Amino acid sequence: MPLATTRRSGLVDQVIEQMRSAISTSEWKVGERIPTEPELVNALGVGRNTVREAVRALSHAGLLEVRQGDGTFVRATSEFSGAVRRLAGTELRDVLQVRRTLEVEGARLAAAHRTEEELAELTGLLDARDRSMTAKDYDLGVDQDAQFHLAVVRCSHNPLLAELYQGLTEVVRASVASTVSTKPNLATLDHQGLLEAIRAQDTERAAAEAGGFLDELLADLDD
Structure with a gap:
């Protein structure tokens, strides 16, 4: 070290x-x-x-x-994350359902409370994520995708919600990686609508956008 x-x-x-x-x-x-x-x-x-x-x-x-x-x-990076990983196991559906619960409210609150500096950070993270996914650099893109979603929840300015989501970092990344590895077409799922809703401070649209793409992933599991 x-x-x-x-x-x-x-x-x-x-x-x-x-x-x-x-x-x-x-x-x-x-x-x-x-x-x-x-x-x-x-x-x-x-x-x-x-x-x-x-x-x-x-x-x-x-x-x-x-x-x-x-x-x-x-x-894992913490005991909480380790416990979550043990509970989540390999059940992608369970992880996506928990992500949906936290991310929908996180996006709603982010639209209401984000600052201009945070909006700039979100824009930069999503642009970087989209470039990596388009270039099929999936390892980097997966990391950037997870960072973007964590940043959205942090913009909620709800410390407890952010801490809970932070504990999910490893399983969120694993869920993104699993999705991309099995169905690369899902790597191009568009998050611009979510970003624009947060930019416009449209709380209901932000919540709908956050839930929408996760619903799409959940529905895809049934195909």
Whole structure:
């Protein structure tokens, strides 16, 4: 990373907090393999058992996933996200339904409360997302799509709603990636109507736009 050398008291807790920080700041990104056990031992200046206990604790919390013979990977950025991922599993429909619940109200409130600076941010995120999807750079486009939806909810100026949605970041991204990988034509779903509704501060239209494309994704699952 490099990680700071730990003090000699409370070693496991210290290692857990340093590893948690590397995850929450995206130094270790979701889906990536973390440094090997010998690398962590050398970086932290602690024993193997201390590293193993820390990894075990973070795995139990849902932040890490140990894959035998392959290494340890970042699974989520927080305990809440890890719990959501375990509950959501691979049921795309469940994720889309929860997204719809939060995103519709988020869009409604965003239209009412967004600032000009936030509107400019939304415009930039959506333009970047559309360029990536058009260029079939789906990995980047998926990230930008998830960032756009999170930014919309943040524009609601409802801290609790934003925090709840933030906890869904990994499953939102996974749902977008799953949709794009199975049906690439859905990568071009137009969000301009949502942006324009927020720009016009049309709360009902913003809610309808946010629910509309998710309804389209849900309906597509039945095809």
